[in-house]
Amino acid sequence: MKPYKAPAIPASEITPKALFYARRKFMQTAGGAALAALLPQTTRAAGSFGDLKKSTYGAEEELTPLTAITAYNNFYEFGTGKEDPAARAGSLKTRPWSVSVEGEVHKPKVFDIDDILKMAPLEERIYRLRCVEAWSMVVPWLGFPLAELLKRVEPTGNAKYVEFVSLHDPAQMPGQKSTVLDWPYREGLRIDEAMHPLTLLTLGLYGDVLPNQNGAPIRMVIPWKYGFKSAKSIVGIRLLEQQPVTSWMRTGPNEYGFYANVNPEVDHPRWSQAKERRIGEFLKRKTLMFNGYADEVAPLYAGMDLSKYF
Amino acid sequence: MAIKNLDNKIVGRIKAGVFLLALIPLLKLSIGAYLGKLGANPIEKISHVTGYWTLTFLLITLTPTPLRRLSGWSWPVRLRRMLGLFTFFYGCLHFLTYLVLDQFFDWDGILKDIVKRPYITVGFPAFLSMIPLAITSTDNMMRRLGGKYWRLLHTLVYPCAIGGVVHYWWLVKNDLSNPIIFAVLLGILLGTRVVYRLRPTGQGKQ
Secondary structure, eight states: OOOOOOOOGGGGGGGOHHHHHHHHHHHHHHHHHHHHHHHHSHHHHOOOOSSSBOOSBBBSSSOHHHHHHHHOOOOGGGGGSSHOOOOGGGGGGOSSSSEEESSSSSOOOOHHHHHHHHHSEEEEEEEEEOTSEEEEEEEEEEEEEEHHHHHOOBBOOOOOOOOOOOOOOTTOOGGGSSSSSOOOOEEEEEEEHHHHHHHEEEEEEEEEEOOOOGTTEEEEEEETTTGGGHHHHOOEEESSSOOOOOOOHOOOOOOOOOSSSSOOOSSSBOOSSSSEEETTTTTTTEEOOOTTTHHHGGGTTTTTTTTTTO | GGSSSSHHHHHHHHHHHHHHHTHHHHHHHHHHHHTSSSOOOHHHHHHHHHHHHHHHHHHHTTTTTHHHHHOOOOGGGHEEEEHHHHHHHHHHHHIIIIIIIISSOOOHHHHHHHHHHHHHHHHHHHTTTHHEEEEEESSSHHHHOOOHHHHHTTTHHHHHHHHHHHHHHHSSSSSSHHHHHHHHOOOOHHHHHHHHHHHHHGGTOO
């Protein structure tokens, strides 16, 4: 694969270097302290990553504090309220955990989570996260490109789509007792989207393992799509010839499409997507095409009518 | 029976108690804002809480009339004006949250919302319709309008309530459990009125 190149960023968006490092240092100290308080002892022992691969990519934006990232979540497996996941995700057991990769592949395999953690060097990727509900955050994720995993199972020529299946266990995920979504949670990507270097198989954030409410122990992050595309607590990855039907498409086919690319020009039927509120900021900011990743991903959709394929 | 018709002194005390209770949601919100405990998205929280209490007070305001018909209790009707004004009060806070905190006087954005967003298309007139009701809530205005016209004007509260519940129904992403509760309660409150209007024995009563 071609080495990944960072995009050009306008000078106006660049934070002065000294300020940037001062912020990072503050965030790291504050984040570490908060994390130590938040995570149960068992996950601390399992996680705490050492040296990270120097990231080829990082949005030069102020990071959203860890306290907000871990307290304000949409993770309906634990309830539909924003504070439900933080309050209720303690019941999720992240060990043992395995991910079955199957379907249109030459070498289907069930991977143990600890093997995935050692599969490729973890890097920190600072991505903007834009929720379909018009709020956003900036999150320092840890992971490696999904392509690293997919190439190990050798997709066949028929593999046109990738489906992600999240854990379905109402005993661990009390929100699944409600029928608000069709469980298990399913998401999907086109194979070229899945192989894109920005598409991150994510195992941690803020330098440590994923907190349960953020989709532990393994989730997707696709930064140019609305947040719900990034499936959490994944147990299955299936390569398919046909486009899968995702949980949100099933729930609201007129409101949630397969692509769900961040697009300020294509509104949700019930609300505008032109602006967003960055968590921690007062005034709304303009939403960027493909969440600011247009240079990298726009070619994937060349010639497509994005209001039709929303 | 005594409980059906309490004397002025007791109703006065109940009124004072309800007045204080009705301020609790605002007090909780203010303390939360002061302590920075409104969560990661405080504007959304303020918007949701004020909207929730507007609808709740609206339903409570619509309760004394069917209650009188069903149980014969007449004293709650004497709290109705105050409850209606609290509905308007929380409605104003909800609207101001949208205007100032959410949109920050982005008139262009607000106009687009009113035209294009069904939940705002229905919510905005529901809010506006409360204004004449609040203005004409005084004894003086009631006298000036005369009972017949005053009552006619105040039937605006019915489309206002329906608009409020539809507004809530249309804005939630997909968990309709709360909007359904409000819709069922409103259905009972309005349904009772319809039943009494249709029944011959209900005639002559207000």
